Amino acid sequence: MFLSVFDMFKVGIGPSSSHTMGPMVAAGMFLDLLRASPFEAAGLKARLHGSLAFTGVGHATDRATLLGLAGFSPETYDAAKAEATLEAMKRNKEVSPDGLGTLHLDPASDIVFDFGPSLPGHTNGMILMATDAQGDVILQQTYYSIGGGFVVTAEDMASGVSTGDMDPYP
Template sequence: MAISVFDLFKVGIGPSSSHTVGSMKAARLFVTGLHEDGLLPHTASVRAELFGSLGATGHGHGSGSGKAVLLGLEGEDPETVDTGTVDKRVHRIHEADRLRLLGRREVEFREPEHLVLHRRRTLPFHPNGMVFTARDHDDREVRARTYYSVGGGFVVDGSATGADRIKPDHAPVPLPFGSASELLLRAYETSLPISGVMLANELSRRGESEVRAGLLRIWRVMQGCVERGCSRTETTLPGRLQVPRSCPAAAAQPRRGLPGCGSAAHHGLGQPLRAGRQLDDRFQGIGCARGARASNVSV
């Protein structure tokens, strides 16, 4: 099975792909389904239950699974949500005891009645389980769905069964590999750098312009994260754990001519890409040696 680079590198609200990205996606999937099936106008309230690890970190894991669920119910996507407005929006929901499902329908939402954290209970398939239930004005169930956040921002519907819950991508790629050694061997056989091997496989899914635009967008988001982290004045990260921020202090240290915190805007894309090419060249050399040994063995 070949994994796309866009499955490995995803843009999403932090700090955890399982606890925040997955939770937000599941909540958004639920309300999107209500809308598509014409059930949103009949919905008066939504109850979200978080189990296991999600329930245990509902209020303490950075932005928290609970916050992510609220934003997802309002229709936000983890890739495009404005992180600068998260706290204000969650505060507004708490103050009004109401939220806007998919940004369209306002319903009551009172914690802890409508956001239940099961810290010591888990669902059968995976520790990161969620159950969403929509009810009408007569308190009758409109719809209930179970979702699992299985890691990496992937969310599966609990209505699937067995191995069908997660379907791997078996689409053929021109240069398949199943280990680092095989990757180096593909590079040797084709005289391509590692990046060239990866690009060739990625082009089996989408056009080259789309691949390059997507990678550059991910890099720009990474740069922006570093810049924001280094420019913050708060001394601790969000959440009750009070973890100290390290980026501002690192930004103040001399970097001995290397691009570091606070300098991405001045260095642009050049130096990081040059560093990547140097690593690529070094691994390519290893691949040539590996390929030579493989050829000797085969002969």
């Protein structure tokens, strides 16, 4: 994969690209996966692991994840709209990402900070899940925020994709 200077130096939400941009990008990837899925989701959940859990609130990882699951992306981030969306999400306990309808998402209980061991692929790991009407998980994907807003899945990591694969000049 070719990596340009515009990929390395980005304007985005902070304070840490690994803790905000990465989780927001991962959530967007998960929404795309869900749109392509044959399953009909009724809700969304996230488990933040390792560094994403331990510094998650201080680095706004929970907010970035919630906003990503609501359809926000770092490239088109609108701060005023984000605040309004987070307030509505707390009040209504739902999100309506494009193409998926209204999905249950309670910020207080559906974003879990897992302070146990880190996931095996990277210290910045997260598991995103879609649930059916009964709350059973119907789709799940593990993502790793590997720095600079870059994200890989557990499958990518297992197959050897890493930041080194993004360097055109090894």
